[in-house]
Amino acid sequence: MFEKIHSRLDSNKFITVEGGCDFLVDEVDGFMVQGWTTDHQVPAFSAVYSGQVQLFGTQTGTSHYGDQQFYGKLAQGFNFGIQTGRVSLWLAYNLANANADRLMAADYVKSLGKMRNRLKDFMSFGEMRRPLDVVGSIPTLSYSVNDAGTSTPVMLPAIQTSTWQQKDSVVVVFANSRIQSPAGTAGGVIPFSFQFVGTDYGLGGNLTVQIITPTTDSTVLTVGNTFSRNVDLPNLGLVAYLIKGHPAVNIDEAELPTLNIYPNPTHTSFSIDCQEEGPIKVSIYNNLGQLVLEKVTTNKVVNVANIPGGIYTVSIWLNEVQHISKLIKQ
Incomplete structure (x- = not known):
């Protein structure tokens, strides 16, 4: 009965019940x-x-x-x-x-x-x-x-x-x-x-x-x-x-291919080691999974002079494939 009622309800409506109706816990949306x-x-x-x-x-x-x-x-x-x-x-x-x-x-x-x-x-x-x-x-x-x-x-x-x-x-x-x-x-x-x-x-x-x-x-x-x-x-x-x-981004590095970036460690910028041409999307995350820098580069160079020193995860999208690298910013 409850399944039939639910199937006919608008998405913004719900069923409520009064009292200790534990046996209905999977059928109702609220309790009075x-x-x-x-x-x-x-x-x-x-x-x-x-x-x-x-x-x-x-x-x-x-x-x-x-x-x-x-x-x-x-x-x-x-x-x-x-x-x-x-x-x-x-x-x-x-x-x-x-x-x-x-x-x-x-x-x-x-x-x-x-x-x-x-x-x-x-x-x-x-x-x-x-x-x-x-x-x-x-x-x-x-x-x-x-x-x-x-x-x-x-x-x-x-x-x-x-x-x-x-x-x-x-x-x-x-x-x-x-x-x-x-x-x-x-x-x-x-x-x-x-x-x-x-x-x-x-x-x-x-x-x-x-x-x-x-x-x-x-x-x-x-x-x-x-x-x-x-x-x-x-x-x-x-x-x-x-x-x-x-x-917040939680990247599973074990499942994603890596891509070489250099110099690493770096003070100001790094380059992406790849043969492909065209725009490359780069996202950089700190150890809390927070995005600190995101840009699209056409010359394979990313300026990181303005981010604090530390260890970062770099996500690089190339030909619709995501690559992951670690970056040490000094």
Whole structure:
């Protein structure tokens, strides 16, 4: 039955199910959850066993609007990939009569929804990766969660974060769940820093970075293979960093023919020892698999004066055949 349903679905649609349906793990694309009630939890079931992370259904009732539990659970669930669901109709239809606390709650729910929609290619169809380390004096938020009449104490960092990858693009998300004070006004920021290393995600060469909020995008920045950032995130603020690169090259030298290059070692340039005429594409990679130089030569000479000293892998395309050589730059 599920195979027939899948065969008739559009590529942008998927099947979800509620509850512990382990026997359906190969048939469904997502799981509906009620949310998490204690700290130190991760969405291991869906993240590990399903082909893509899809979590739905955090309850956002009216009884806790304005308290830390409401914002803490929403920020945690958002970073687990949950789509905020079953929002109280009171929130939708009574904003005109709402007090400052409830207006602030409505704004936060809308911000989470807008951000998740902007990141749907990652949070719906990408792969959840290990979160980055958040460096700084991050406040710990304490509150109680009531589940089936039982009150459970929860302690979570105010900054909740997640990392998602879709092919050669990665998005890093941060949500500040600390309540604004006084209600409805800006109540400070939480400073922290993080570092992103492209090769940890199979990305080589220079990276491009774009800062995303629920409503805006920044200009695109070009950085090296490592991106570090100091962030001052306002209370109840959301920000994401969209990082793109190209796949780092992992050349299996044992399977490719070699070609002589000289002089080697060299200080400034090397020549390619071959009889063929015409343009030759040359790509040079460092020991991390990052592309440091690429050019097409017609005289069989490659200038490497501007790259640092070290040992490099040289890829040479000749008559549609790739040749590999080692280069020592002094």
